[in-house]
Amino acid sequence: MSKSRMIEETDAVERIVVFNKQWDGRLLSRKFDAMAHDASSFLRASAHLFFERLAGMALPASPLVFGSGDLHLENFGSYSGENRLTYFDQNDFDEAALMPACVEMVRFLASIMITVRLHEPDDLDPRRQAKQALDAYAQALADGKPAWIERELARGPVADLMSGLSGRSHRDQLDLFTRVGRHGRRKLLRDGRRSFPLPRDREPSETEIKAMLAAIGKERGERGFWKMRDLAFRIAGKGSLGRPRYIALLKGHGDPDGNVLVDIKSAWPSAALAAVPTLQPIFADAAERVVFVQRLAQARSPAFLRASLLSNHPFVLRELQPSEDRLAIEALVERPKRLGLAVETLARIAAWDQLRGCGRRGAAGAEELITFGAEDYWRRDLLEAASECAAEVERDYASFEAAWRRRDPRLTTLTGSG
Numbered sequence: 001m002s003k004s005r006m007i008e009e010t011d012a013v014e015r016i017v018v019f020n021k022q023w024d025g026r027l028l029s030r031k032f033d034a035m036a037h038d039a040s041s042f043l044r045a046s047a048h049l050f051f052e053r054l055a056g057m058a059l060p061a062s063p064l065v066f067g068s069g070d071l072h073l074e075n076f077g078s079y080s081g082e083n084r085l086t087y088f089d090q091n092d093f094d095e096a097a098l099m100p101a102c103v104e105m106v107r108f109l110a111s112i113m114i115t116v117r118l119h120e121p122d123d124l125d126p127r128r129q130a131k132q133a134l135d136a137y138a139q140a141l142a143d144g145k146p147a148w149i150e151r152e153l154a155r156g157p158v159a160d161l162m163s164g165l166s167g168r169s170h171r172d173q174l175d176l177f178t179r180v181g182r183h184g185r186r187k188l189l190r191d192g193r194r195s196f197p198l199p200r201d202r203e204p205s206e207t208e209i210k211a212m213l214a215a216i217g218k219e220r221g222e223r224g225f226w227k228m229r230d231l232a233f234r235i236a237g238k239g240s241l242g243r244p245r246y247i248a249l250l251k252g253h254g255d256p257d258g259n260v261l262v263d264i265k266s267a268w269p270s271a272a273l274a275a276v277p278t279l280q281p282i283f284a285d286a287a288e289r290v291v292f293v294q295r296l297a298q299a300r301s302p303a304f305l306r307a308s309l310l311s312n313h314p315f316v317l318r319e320l321q322p323s324e325d326r327l328a329i330e331a332l333v334e335r336p337k338r339l340g341l342a343v344e345t346l347a348r349i350a351a352w353d354q355l356r357g358c359g360r361r362g363a364a365g366a367e368e369l370i371t372f373g374a375e376d377y378w379r380r381d382l383l384e385a386a387s388e389c390a391a392e393v394e395r396d397y398a399s400f401e402a403a404w405r406r407r408d409p410r411l412t413t414l415t416g417s418g
Contacts, residue, residue: 012049012396013403017410019048023242024199029415031241035397036404039114040329042397043107044072045238047095047271050107053392054275059102059385060378063364066293066357067104069095069272070239072111076346077326078161080319082303086162088149089298090353094240096293097270098278098362101354101372102382108350109134109386112343114393119333129343130386134379136344140351141373144366147352148299149345156341157327171257177320178230178249178259186256188232188249195232195247202244204310206231209264212308213248216317227251229259240265244313247320261320262304266313281361287314296360297353 016035020028035045043050047070068075068090077091112133113126154162177194178186190196198206210228217226227250234247244266252260267286283289287307295301303319332339351373358366372378404411 012399013408013410015049015052016046016400017414020242020414024202024244025242025414025416026196027235027242029417030235031238032404032411032415034238034241036401038118039394039397040073040111040118041238042400043111043114043393044070044074045241046393046396046400047107047239048274049396050110050389050393051271051274051276053396054103054106054389057385057388059100059106060381062100062102062378063368063372064098064278064362065101065104065354065369066296066360066363067096067099067101067272067354068093068293068297069097069099069104069270071104071108071350073108073115073329073343073346074111074326076349077321078158079302079321081300082319083300084303085300087298087300088154088158088162089300089349091302092237093290093294093297094265094267095270095272096290096297097272097276098280099272099276100278101369102378102385103272103275104354105134105137105350106382106386106389108347109383110389110393113387113390115329116333117390117394119330124333124336124339126390127383127387129340131379131383132340133343133347134383137347137351138373138376138379140348141355141369143373144355144370146299146355147348149349156338156345157332158342158345161327173321174257174259174261177247177261180256184256185229186249186259188230188247190232193235195234198231198233198246204244204313208310209246209248212310213250213262216306216308225250225252225260229255234263234265236263243268244315263318263320264308264310265316267307267316279362285309285314287316290316293357296357299352299356 031045035042070092075090075092078086078088079091081087109130112130116124116126116129149158178188181187188195209231213226213228217223228248229251230249232247234245246264248262248264250260250262252258267290269286291305291307305318308315308317327342332342355369357363358369
């Protein structure tokens, strides 16, 4: 039995209240609805709780790697790089940190077990599916050579995703978030689904964001391209719902169909650090940490990726992708062979991303990761830990779902509906 089961349980609802009380209440109701949908959605939106629980568990010793800190089945997707080519990789590094490899992977394995149990397919075993992914991850580490997924070489569900993004026109992307007005210029759709008007009483102000974008244009020698046409508060993600996040419409290559959309997302300390005793590298701020790890890990990063300061708070800026086309996991569960192919691919990507960070700022060297991947003494223990983590998430989900269904005042007070 892990240490977490021998100490007094922390009330999941109370921990969620404490974590979310500083965020925008207009989006918390939406976030809590998503968290109450199922255990998989709850896992995605409660990384802080996962790592608080994990801090009391014993994991096998493992080399230090730069991890995303929030590795789960839906933290992978297709996107366009600044070279306009299509890539498939991990795509959320908000919780990124230097951590033992097993801390990174236990969340990924737990997400597989939760997803398979959630859909209860007759011919899929949660633990066996997780082991399949773990073996693929270990083999990729043992090979010692980071690779990447190219559209021409992709297979199965990943190939379908990459083909879908490559076939979407730039105008199609703009039409998801904007409309063309009477004077031939686009305006953002403030439809309450993907975005809504800027809060009047919040920093940073529209003027400050406009000035920041203009400064980037001056730095890059692209003043006209970075001229802001419109700005709105963006609605996206699960765990980050309620945090300051904006969508900016830039002049780009010209009005109306040459416009460009950028995502401006606030950065905060990594929730993974609750379970990571490792001394961290020094970064100027949370955005510098996120951008450093993302650039290090991905084979190619999204266009315009950079850290910025607004009202003395760190933000990460990058080109906006409509939804960064994630795998349709629910559909894959109904097709076990395709699910198996997908989770093996995701596991290999996780290994490749870790290998790219070898030897950087405290991370283990390539030989240490290769040796670790070739050994198997740690795999059974990691699967056991992932199984226990999955059970913890499901218990916490049941507690939260019941509280939200009965409109627990601790939660409704945050959303303004209590």
